[in-house]
Amino acid sequence: MNQRIDYEETQIIVITVKATDSGAPSKSTTQQFLINVVNINDNSPIFEHPYYEGEMNENDTNVQVITTVKAIDLDRAPYGDVK
Ligand SMILES: [Ca+2]
Ligand SMILES: [Ca+2]
Numbered sequence: 001m002n003q004r005i006d007y008e009e010t011q012i013i014v015i016t017v018k019a020t021d022s023g024a025p026s027k028s029t030t031q032q033f034l035i036n037v038v039n040i041n042d043n044s045p046i047f048e049h050p051y052y053e054g055e056m057n058e059n060d061t062n063v064q065v066i067t068t069v070k071a072i073d074l075d076r077a078p079y080g081d082v083k
Contacts (some may be wrong), residue, residue: 007039008074041079045071 005013013035020028047069054067073080 005037006042007037008043008076011037013037039076039079041075043074043080045073045082047071 015033015035016030017033018028018030020026048071049069052067052069056064056066071082073082
């Protein structure tokens with residue numbers, strides 16, 4: 001398997017492994033394995049818009065909301081939680 005595994009697309013992989021002995025005739029058996037894919041922080045947050053704008057008065061010392069921004073992260077929690 002040479003393809004990238006992405007937790008956000010697949011959380012469990014099932015593979016079948018076959019073991020064969022060297023006898024003549026040979027005997028073999030197969031076994032299924034469940035692989036739990038572990039999430040890593042492989043995505044960065046992305047802002048919803050490429051540009052934001054806000055205004056504030058010069059010398060203003062009051063805490064106020066200038067603008068609201070939003071970013072998303074394609075990772076599942078906790079790596080996708082954005083603050
Ligand atoms: Ca992330
Ligand atoms: Ca991830």
